[in-house]
Amino acid sequence: MSELLNDLQFRGLIHQMTDEAGLQKVLNEEKIKLYSGFDPTADSLHIGHLLPILTLRRFQLNGHHPIALVGGATGLIGDPSGKKAERTLNTSEIVEGWSNRIKDQLSRFLDFKASENRAVLANNFDWIGNMNVIPFLRDVGKSFGVNYMLAKESVSARIESGISFTEFSYMILQSYDFLNLYQKEGCKLQIGGSDQWGNITAGMELIRKTEEEAKAFGLTIPLVTKADGTKFGKTEGGAIWLDSEKTSPYEFYQFWINTDDRDVIKYLKYFTFLTHDEINNLESEVKNAPEKRNAQKALAEEMTKLVHGESALEQAINISNALFSGEIRSLTASEVKVGFKDVPSYTVSEKEISLVDLLVQAKISPSKRQAREDITNGAVYINGERNQHLDYVLSSEDRIEEEFTIIRRGKKKYFLIEYSN
Known part of the structure; x- marks a missing residue:
């Protein structure tokens, strides 16, 4: 197995994979292009998006070429995957504004200036936005049987509660993204959350029907869960956002440092770039000295530094230490404003x-x-x-x-x- 796949396996980041032997062979022989899509459904990404972003980063650090696809077009439609009801449709102006903000956030994690394996930022509005309906239905829609689409989890789960033709068509649009990137960029792999398996395999099927001797692969990442049954990435205040204006670095730091002992090693594997040995050592500390919470401290520090930078991490630690020790006077006014923004x-x-x-x-x-x-x-x-x-x-x-x-x-x-x- 390739070194990269070995690392992904160790970290528990592989949920499903198509043609494992074929993907291993390709990764061993060449530096591939791969992509993951991010629909602009809000003005910021949240920590639920981090796993596919950081997986793209792991591929880039191993010499491969990630494509971060912002769904300027699919964001206007709405992905039914994992949703019990129709999404509210946003205007094109709102989606465009959100798309630009998401592009900025993605640039924190992926290197778009590297000389050899530069990451690429793409927007599917560039090829879907001006598409004519008749050629689309004839050239793309013809490749999708309704029975095939109904069998996909993202659609079948919504049959009873109802699904519009708009959201029903989402799978076709995402499949066309994969085909377009395969043809124009030579992109061979799509990654995404486990709820994207149906959309990813549909894209591979479209490539197979369209291209001779097609070589395309899919890989999904597990859904992040919490041992206590509550939803990952949510607090009493709502979602944990990557935008520091929506979730302060201090709140971000607190989210990670409060991780349950049962989850902390899993999250260290999922989200950080610590080595296998470093993680194994922290796992031993959780078993032998859980009261020290060294694993939680490492997780909170690594994640806050990765998302918000060194100075924001220092501020988060200052606020946390002052609150723990009771030395409130050591805080600056700006730190007080951050640390106590939710109190009466x-x-x-x-x-x-x-x-x-x-x-x-x-x-x-x-x-x-x-x-x-x-x-x-x-x-x-x-x-x-x-x-x-x-x-x-x-x-x-x-x-x-x-x-x-x-x-x-x-x-x-x-x-x-x-x-x-």
């Missing part, structure tokens, strides 16, 4: 305010009597430091860079105090 906030207009009044006005304590009791009992912290003075008055000295004060009540209830000019 209250704006103070006075230059000075008594602690009791602040607790009541900001609804941290329900009454003055409760506020005094909280202070006396040592349940109130100002910027990480316990304060038990009933007559305490907050002033500029309690502000972080004149912008914020962090009040904590009890062990985990944080409140962000802001100041108006």
Whole structure:
């Protein structure tokens, strides 16, 4: 087996593969072109997209030529795979804008400037957008039997709930992408999530019917799951996005560092570029010293650095350490804004305010009597430091860079105090 396929097997990244022997032979003999598609269904990719992106990167690091295909055309149609209902159709302007944002994100992971095995960025709107319906139906549609399409999981799963002709045609359009890239670019391999198996094999079938002595292959990556049964990539705040404006590097870091012991080694294999030995050593640590959480730290650091860069990783670690140690004063105002963006906030207009009044006005304590009791009992912290003075008055000295004060009540209830000019 080729070194690359060996690595993919070790990492558990191969779910299904067509003609394993044939693909091994091709990978051993030449540097191939391969592609994966990314439909612009939002203004950012999320961590569910990372696995195919990073798999393309693994191929590129082994000398192969990845093609990242942005679905400017298929994004206007909607992929029924894994969906229980029709997608909402977006306007061409929205899809075009989202396509451009996704192109920028893909450039973080793939090298589009390499001298020898440069990655290629493509948009299927370039060949589907101006296609005429009659030639398409005669030249492409003729190759697809309705019974063949109905048997595919992406379609059959939607028969009872309903599927429009628009989404029914998605498989044909994706198949045409593979054919077009095969003919124009010499692309021999398509990779994608396990839900794309039907679309990938349909594309291979179209190539087989269209081209003599065709050599095309498909490989799918497993669906990422969590041991506790909850959906990977989701938190109470929603999806974990690759855009730092939608999911801050600190939130991104926290997502990974909170990984369950049962999942952490799997995720290290899936998502990081650590060596087999490094991962095996971390696996031993999970078994022998799980309380140290070294595997989770390695995962969070590798992923945050990969997606957001070294400085963003440093900021995420600073915020995490400050919250863990209670040393809130060590944070900058910008770090406070990131670390406490989802906690309740209250704006103070006075230059000075008594602690009791602040607790009541900001609804941290329900009454003055409760506020005094909280202070006396040592349940109130100002910027990480316990304060038990009933007559305490907050002033500029309690502000972080004149912008914020962090009040904590009890062990985990944080409140962000802001100041108006």
